[in-house]
Amino acid sequence: NAGVTQTPKFRILKIGQSMTLQCAQDMNHNYMYWYRQDPGMGLKLIYYSVGAGITDKGEVPNGYNVSRSTTEDFPLRLELAAPSQTSVYFCASSQRSTGLYEQYFGPGTRLTVT
Amino acid sequence: RKEVEQDPGPFNVPEGATVAFNCTYSNSASQSFFWYRQDCRKEPKLLMSVYSSGNEDGRFTAQLNRASQYISLLIRDSKLSDSATYLCVVNEGGKLIFGQGTELSVKP
Numbered sequence: 724n725a726g727v728t729q730t731p732k733f734r735i736l737k738i739g740q741s742m743t744l745q746c747a748q749d750m751n752h753n754y755m756y757w758y759r760q761d762p763g764m765g766l767k768l769i770y771y772s773v774g775a776g777i778t779d780k781g782e783v784p785n786g787y788n789v790s791r792s793t794t795e796d797f798p799l800r801l802e803l804a805a806p807s808q809t810s811v812y813f814c815a816s817s818q819r820s821t822g823l824y825e826q827y828f829g830p831g832t833r834l835t836v837t
Numbered sequence: 838r839k840e841v842e843q844d845p846g847p848f849n850v851p852e853g854a855t856v857a858f859n860c861t862y863s864n865s866a867s868q869s870f871f872w873y874r875q876d877c878r879k880e881p882k883l884l885m886s887v888y889s890s891g892n893e894d895g896r897f898t899a900q901l902n903r904a905s906q907y908i909s910l911l912i913r914d915s916k917l918s919d920s921a922t923y924l925c926v927v928n929e930g931g932k933l934i935f936g937q938g939t940e941l942s943v944k945p
Contacts, residue, residue, distance in 0.1 A: 756933075765841070765924060765935030766881070781932065813880055824869075826933060828880035 724749050729814050729829035736804040736836045744799040744832050746814030754817045755797040756826065757781075757789065759810040766813060772797055804836045840864065840934045843925050847940035854915045858939045860908040860925030869928040870901055872910050874921045875938065881924055884910075915943045 730745045748755065753774045758766040758781075768781030772791040786808060788800040797816075801808060811833050815826040843860045850856050862870075870887040885892065887899040887908055898911040908925055920943045925936035 754931075758935075763937065765937045766933075767935075768932055771932065825871075825883045828882070830880055831878075 726750065727814055727816055727827050727829035729812075729832050731832060732830065733833045734835070736801075736834065738804060738806065738836060740804050741800070741802050742804070742834075744801070744812055744814075744834075746797045746799065746829060747795050748797075748814075748816040748827070749795065750816060750818075750827065751794060752816035752818050752827075753794065754819065755791065756815045756817075757787070757797070757799045758813045758815065759783065759808075760813060760831075761810050769799065769812075801834075806836050808834065809836045810834060839936075840929075841925055841927050841936040843923075843936040843939045845937075845939070847942055849942045849944060850915055851944055852915060852917060854943075855911065855913050856915055856941060857912075858910045858923055858925070858941075860910075860936055862906050862908070862925075862927045862934075864927070864929050864934075865903075865906060867906075867927045867929050867934075870908050871926040871928070871933075872897075872899060872908075873924040873926050873935075875924055876921045881935075884923070912941075915941075917943050917945065919943050 727748045756771040757769040770789040772778045814829040817826045872884040873881040874884045875881040891900045896913045900909045922938040924938045927934045
């Protein structure tokens, strides 16, 4: 199993450009998450999904959109990129959301907006 | 007040030292608790879950005090390979809330 994969690994965007960060998992997990991590900070939840066709906002959703058409894929869309979106983005998945469970993270996408 | 707050660090310790990390959380309804490890420029990985009765995994011991809303991680006999950032994580209604992390550097 590849686990959670993310593409691209690095990206530089100009202000106002758009892009999609790709995330896929092959563990048949229902729950998937997108986080951002700013330098020296903890991870902040952007959006999450409890299954195909179901998404919900996390703590910092502004400026982002998601979709979940399949169990495997959970892309994150940035519209009109801003310098404040410079960050490392992590996708994660888990088998369930309650109790003692583990979230598996992808390797991250390092995004710079200039 | 931050939802999950950790010792600011960094902690610089010699090999073989014992080091303890502290964490407090603000939501008394939090359901479950974890320590994740994050190596430099890498993704977080689960180190261990934290049980109410306390639990041990080799050189690592985790404690939870629900009354004080306090979590700790003790590392005994530190190794160079323990150098990383340790993230205190709390499950609130199915969402993970991360502390900002405490950096550990173990020196020879």
